Amino acid sequence: MPQICIKATISGRVQGVGFRYHTAHEGLKLSLTGFARNEDDGTVTVLMCGEEKNVNALLAWLEHGPQTANVTGVTQYSVDWQAIDGFSIR
Known part of the structure; x- marks a missing residue:
């Protein structure tokens, strides 16, 4: 399977609602870094x-995020492959 990296910006009510935590959890479930x-x-x-x-699959999940969030937009673009360990919250 092709390995890719995507960077996405999610807007809406996405801070202070556990969005990053749930995103990292979903990413790890999908074996992403x-x-x-x-x-x-x-x-x-x-x-x-x-x-x-x-x-x-994670991009599709980001369209709505966790129940506590209210996503109003997702923009995405491809970036060069990056070897990263794990899925972190920054």
Whole structure:
């Protein structure tokens, strides 16, 4: 399976609602590596690397996030492969 990395920016009510924690949990369940990070503008940035089908599964999950969140937008773009250990919360 092709290995890819995608960086996504998620907007809406995504800070202070456990979004990063749940994203890391979902990423690990899908055997992905990467991170979830709060940004100063209220968005969350997620880097996810792994098998393309699993990255796509996390992207689909990010469209709604955890029940506590209210996602209003997801933008994404491909980035070069990055060898990362685990899925961290930053």
